[in-house]
Amino acid sequence: MSTVARAPGEATGRHVPDGEQTAAAGRNTAGPQDGPGALSARRAVGLVARREISSRMRTKSFVLSTLGLLLGLGAYALIILVAKEGPAKIGVEPEAATMRPVLAAVAEGAGDFEFVTAHGDRSDRLLRDGDLSAVIGRTGEQLTLTVAHETDENLLAVVRAAASEERTTRELERAGVDPVEFRERVASSTVRVDALEPSENSAAEQFALILSSTGLLYSFFVFYGIMLAQGVVEEKSSRVVELLLSTIRPWQLLAGKLTGVAVVGLTQLVLLGSAAVVLAQGTGAITLPTAVGGALVTLGVWFLLGFFLFAAMLAAAAARVSRQEDLQGVVQPVMLLITTPFVLGIALLSKDAHDPVIEWLSLVPPLSPILMPARMLLGIAPLWQIALSLVLAVAALAGMTRVAGRMYANSVLRSGSRVPLAEALRLR
DSSP states (O other), X not given: OOOOOOOTTTTTOOOOOHHXXXXXXXXXXXXXXXXXXXXXXXXXXXXXXXXXXXXXHTSHHHHHHHHHHHHHHHHHHHHHHHHOOOOEEEEEOGGGGGXXXXXXXXXXXXXXXXXXXXXXXXXXXXXXXXXXXXXXXXXXXXXXXXXXXXXXXXXXXXXXXXXXXXXXXXXXXXXXXXXXXXXXXXXXXXXXXXXXXXOSSOHHHHHHXXXXXXXXXXXHHHHHHHHHHHHHHHXXXXXXXXXXXXXXXXXXXXXXXXXXXXXXXXXXXXXXXXXXXXXXXXXXOSOOOSSHHHHHHHHHHHHHHHHHHHHHHHHHHHTTOSSGGGHHHXXXXXXXXXXXXXXXXXXXXXXXXXXXXXXXXXXXXXXXXXXXXXXXXXXXXXXXXXXXXXXXXXXXXXXXXXXXXXXXXXXXXXXXXXXXXXXXXXXX
8 A cells, every 4th residue: 555544533642523534534545546656446446356356265154155055055966866766666467467558648647657567476565565656456347456555646546547448448349439539539629728928847846946046146145245244344443444545436445345245256156056057957856947058147147236236235334334233223224125025036926927016026126136037047037028127227236336335435434423324425
């Protein structure tokens, strides 16, 4: 640093009231910023950003949290693979062997069953040992279903449907009607279902996508936003900010801190997102969007937009206080803005992802950075809505950074009691 600012009143021991400290600190920071050897804005922001990246990525908390989250994902994938059972084996005794094609046809889509040949002498033992889930036999014209303990309702429905199918075939043949021709006529009269916006995912998979996308963005906004706010208060209480502002301007310091912390958060988000995609594809636990790479890039873009928007407000709010104990009171309104879209995303998207209310809410910042990525992963967001939400988010970010920069500049050099909001927003 070319100049070190002396804390107001330090040399003389004279007590300086809180209200006068801003002016005193401002006098200490005026010269070096405007001199011939002053740093350019780009270099100043870059230096602060590199400082944030270097100091935060080397901390044990960053390394351990990243490793912990990756291990957690790996453990979850392992649990899915272990718990994922193969098809239930159903024994079919020789007396009912003619039913196997009908059983297989009826069971398609009704459950994961594999029909194998079983002999009565060994069926009971195989059932008790768990090698077979059930045994299908025949007594006269009636099918029998033998189980070890409880009946699988899906299997029972399959056996009943197969028995009904066989009986229908037999009655048609007795009446002199060709069963194949009759079924073709019936099939031609069935109802065809056309979906205007078909979904690639089941209801359970949709909920998993909603929860994972909104939850991931919400947790990252909160974690790294609070980390930035705590850093602002720490620098202010330790008077380090006065040394920094003797060389660079307040908005340059704020921009550098935002950029550095955003890069750290984006790095961890990309690592976790890539690992989650690999595990999801490897385990087959969830059907991912066709263009999964584009979805990850989009998630990263929305993270940056949302982080800069929320973190700028958090940093500006944190600059109003000088103690960590007072931080929660000033950041609470911003935390509410982050929590609201997360709660709405879980409640409304899970109920009806096509609800017009959630569509319009996903266009409006600060709700869009959390709601729109979830709708995009579900594949239900039209291109014009995505483009409009991005334009509105960028416009909101531009306006908020100006307000946040003013609050930060008006508050960061004032110590003592909390800076009133009206004074923090005052145009100087």
